[in-house]
């Protein structure tokens with residue numbers, strides 16, 4: 561059975577794939593100091609708790625934080641007796657082309673999103689991922705990753721206001737009732753929420769104009785539903801897009817490597 565690990569700058573998600581469905585998914589904060597032994601105690605406890613008694617034979621990792629990969633490799637080797645596939649490493653094959661400037665190390669999460677999007681929808685896509693950063697990944701007609709956009713994340717923007725301005729509190733994002741806020745929190749939420757709606761609209765419109773074609777816009781990431789409900793910003797929303805992409809890449813490597 562496959563253990564798929566998606567490590568972002570904020571959260572790391574572990575999912576077990578039985579070949580047809582994810583039978584367990586768990587989330588932990590990303591901390592590069594965490595050792596293989598710590599991961600194993602955490603994971604095996606949660607598996608036991610949910611009565612998941614399966615043998616993990618394969619591990620695939622996508623990590624936007626290079627330092628965590630070492631301990632995840634040790635986890636795979638020591639506890640599951642397998643060599644993990646690490647997306648972005650030369651020995652991990654991708655079913656799509658990557659057409660960017662020479663020497664660019666594209667975030668593995670963006671490659672995985674591209675593969676997942678192409679598998680589910682075909683080409684000509686804009687994948688919008690609301691993570692620590694908000695990324696737009698452009699998928700060409702043939703499924704290639706051809707670049708995109710990196711913007712500050714929603715929570716990062718709110719946190720930056722709090723960090724830099726003495727009188728601005730820590731605020732969680734939510735959809736404000738009105739654009740004109742009548743208190744500090746409402747003003748901050750409005751700036752970030754409506755600012756983001758505008759950002760998404762403008763960037764998607766410009767990508768479509770630059771590429772001179774219509775494209776499907778697919779959203780993913782924890783905060784995507786918040787934006788989905790407000791406006792018709794996206795053609796579709798996929799909660800477990802990155803996990804789906806990891807299963808596709810794993811299968812491709814098994815068949816071709």
Ligand SMILES: Nc1ncnc2c1ncn2[C@@H]1O[C@H](COP(=O)(O)OP(=O)(O)O)[C@@H](O)[C@H]1O
Nearest residue numbers: 568569570571572690691692693715781782783
């Ligand atoms: N359902 C949610 N509601 C509110 N905030 C969320 C939710 N899911 C994730 N977040 C927040 O969104 C940000 C990005 O989370 P995540 O998608 O896990 O990022 P990454 O993949 O970069 O680790 C984090 O600040 C996280 O706390």
Ligand SMILES: CC(C)(COP(=O)(O)O)[C@@H](O)C(=O)NCCC(=O)O
Nearest residue numbers: 568569624665666667669691692693
């Ligand atoms: C842009 C990112 C920081 C997004 O990471 P995330 O928000 O998922 O943690 C990550 O994809 C990354 O480190 N990219 C490297 C540069 C690039 O993709 O061009």
Ligand SMILES: [K+]
Nearest residue numbers: 689691693695
């Ligand atoms: K992201």
